[in-house]
Amino acid sequence: MEHRNLAFIGAGNMSRSLISGLIKAGYPPSSIMAANPSKGKLSQLAKEFGIGVSQDNSEVANWAQVVVLAVKPQMMAEMLNALGQTAQLLSGKLLISIAAGLSVTRLTELTGQTRIIRTMPNTPSLLGLGMTGLYASSAINQDDRDYAEQMMQAVGKTLWLNDEDGINKITAAAGSAPAYFFLFMEAMAAHATALGFSAEEARLLVEQTALGAANMVSANPDVSLSELRAQVTSKGGTTAQAIAHFQAQALDTLVADAMNAALLRARELETQL
Numbered sequence: 001m002e003h004r005n006l007a008f009i010g011a012g013n014m015s016r017s018l019i020s021g022l023i024k025a026g027y028p029p030s031s032i033m034a035a036n037p038s039k040g041k042l043s044q045l046a047k048e049f050g051i052g053v054s055q056d057n058s059e060v061a062n063w064a065q066v067v068v069l070a071v072k073p074q075m076m077a078e079m080l081n082a083l084g085q086t087a088q089l090l091s092g093k094l095l096i097s098i099a100a101g102l103s104v105t106r107l108t109e110l111t112g113q114t115r116i117i118r119t120m121p122n123t124p125s126l127l128g129l130g131m132t133g134l135y136a137s138s139a140i141n142q143d144d145r146d147y148a149e150q151m152m153q154a155v156g157k158t159l160w161l162n163d164e165d166g167i168n169k170i171t172a173a174a175g176s177a178p179a180y181f182f183l184f185m186e187a188m189a190a191h192a193t194a195l196g197f198s199a200e201e202a203r204l205l206v207e208q209t210a211l212g213a214a215n216m217v218s219a220n221p222d223v224s225l226s227e228l229r230a231q232v233t234s235k236g237g238t239t240a241q242a243i244a245h246f247q248a249q250a251l252d253t254l255v256a257d258a259m260n261a262a263l264l265r266a267r268e269l270e271t272q273l
């Protein structure tokens, strides 16, 4: 992919995931910078990946051709207002937001810029296994779309969204979703421990089974999820009892309600930030 000067403003969990994935995919460390108020995370990034770092957002914005807006949604206005005071810093640069709940319109208000692509990645990007949604208005040219897509494909898979609310939907379905699986795994590990396995054994059982199940899905693109489930579920056997319990407790409704709660929160943030 094209190696434009790429700056991350906000060097937290998600930036770290993206930077790590990009470096693994061969993006030159000398073409990446990150800015953060505190030194600790920056020193770690510089040490681990050899990228440039600064505690001064304007320094990295000034250097960059592409600026990734990667602070918490609630911090974005303050951060961009402060940058805006050092006038023209963002002018003419491609801005890629990874923040939940900040619309392109709001980002344009805050930056005075229109060259903006909104994305929603997730943390498995750290391992090159991310899932990222992208949205750009029709004003964004193909070169910029290709760059953003290739940047996110360096750390996983991508899906373009036709309308901006698609970003909120993908937040519910993929951005937040690693945490749903972790929660499920936590519950399984807790009960495996209650059944008498040690914490290490419980983690091994859950980890290896989740990995195996995810790989079964990935290795069998033509087999439906329900068929893969059926292959485990012997008639009159043990799995059927567990599945019947999940279904009696309306697991599908519970999951739908949880995803809707995430979606509504993403939409609510758009009205508040």
Ligand SMILES: NC(=O)C1=CN([C@@H]2O[C@H](COP(=O)(O)OP(=O)(O)OC[C@H]3O[C@@H](n4cnc5c(N)ncnc54)[C@H](O)[C@@H]3O)[C@@H](O)[C@H]2O)C=CC1
Binding pocket: 009, 010, 011, 012, 013, 014, 015, 035, 036, 037, 038, 041, 057, 070, 071, 072, 073, 075, 078, 079, 098, 099, 100, 120, 121, 122, 123, 175, 176
């Ligand atoms: N964690 C996740 O799974 C995902 C997060 N996101 C989005 O990514 C963004 C960042 O989230 P995380 O990395 O999880 O948060 P985080 O809290 O780990 O990282 C945010 C970083 O921004 C820094 N920061 C705060 N104020 C700043 C300022 N004025 N200038 C520069 N840096 C500043 C903080 O010190 C912190 O290191 C959020 O907008 C979130 O919506 C998107 C997809 C997934």
Ligand SMILES: O=C(O)[C@@H]1CCC=N1
Binding pocket: 100, 171, 175, 176
């Ligand atoms: O929880 C959040 O708001 C962010 C967006 C998706 C994952 N983490």
